[in-house]
Amino acid sequence: MSLFAAEIETVAKAIIEDFTRRGLTIATAESCTGGLIAGALTEISGSSAVVLCGYVTYSNQAKMDMLGVPALTLETHGAVSRQTALAMAQGALYRSGAEISIAVTGIAGPGGGSAEKPVGLVHLAAMSRKGSTLHRQMRYGDLGREGVRLATLETALEMVKQAAQDAP
Numbered sequence: 001m002s003l004f005a006a007e008i009e010t011v012a013k014a015i016i017e018d019f020t021r022r023g024l025t026i027a028t029a030e031s032c033t034g035g036l037i038a039g040a041l042t043e044i045s046g047s048s049a050v051v052l053c054g055y056v057t058y059s060n061q062a063k064m065d066m067l068g069v070p071a072l073t074l075e076t077h078g079a080v081s082r083q084t085a086l087a088m089a090q091g092a093l094y095r096s097g098a099e100i101s102i103a104v105t106g107i108a109g110p111g112g113g114s115a116e117k118p119v120g121l122v123h124l125a126a127m128s129r130k131g132s133t134l135h136r137q138m139r140y141g142d143l144g145r146e147g148v149r150l151a152t153l154e155t156a157l158e159m160v161k162q163a164a165q166d167a168p
Contacts, residue, residue: 004040008150011157012040015164019050019100024167026160027096028054029067029088029103031079032122036153037102052096057088067091078117080105082135085123093127100163102126102156106138108148118142122152126163134159 002009019026028038028051038054041047055066060079063069069087077083088103106122113119120140127133136159140151 002043004043005150008040008153008157009043011154011161013044015157015160016041016044016047016050018161018164020046022164022167024100024164025050025052025096025098026100026102027052027092027098029092029101030054030056031058031063031088031104032106032108033104033149033152033156034058036149037104037156040153040157052098055088055092063088067095080107080117080121080123082123082125082137085125086127086133086135089125089127089133093129099129099167100126100160102160102163104152104156106148106152108145108152109142110145113142120148122148122155124152124156124159126156126159128163128167130166130168132163132166134163 035056041051057063060074068091073083089101093101103125109119119142122138124136
């Protein structure tokens with residue numbers, strides 16, 4: 001029995017098989033998902049050949065210390081921003097040595113939202129060493145904490161597949 005829904009497991013399995021065949025590796029940098037992306041990928045047998053590491057950087061200090069997110073980025077744009085997601089993805093990519101990285105930061109709720117940054121707002125970024133940089137701003141709405149986190153997981157896995165398209 002899997003910890004994840006069949007649809008998520010199917011996508012994760014396809015990523016692990018593709019990355020294994022192509023010799024690609026991945027690192028995750030997660031805030032609002034708290035490790036769910038790494039968890040979904042490592043649910044698949046053989047993932048140790050693909051998943052180098054996962055950074056769970058819930059606090060701003062962890063984002064700075066573990067991923068090298070500049071303090072000025074966090075002060076100017078906030079933890080939940082395009083700029084922070086891109087800095088997290090870049091930090092994960094270069095600190096891990098992976099070919100692909102995926103980063104997520106958002107507001108899962110039920111509290112913590114504002115008019116400008118409501119519950120359900122998530123920024124995702126994926127990067128490849130070949131130069132592909134992707135960003136998505138998702139406004140899932142108030143789906144409940146679990147709903148926002150699972151929707152983010154699904155989007156993140158799709159972005160991983162997209163980021164890998166330009167890899168060898």
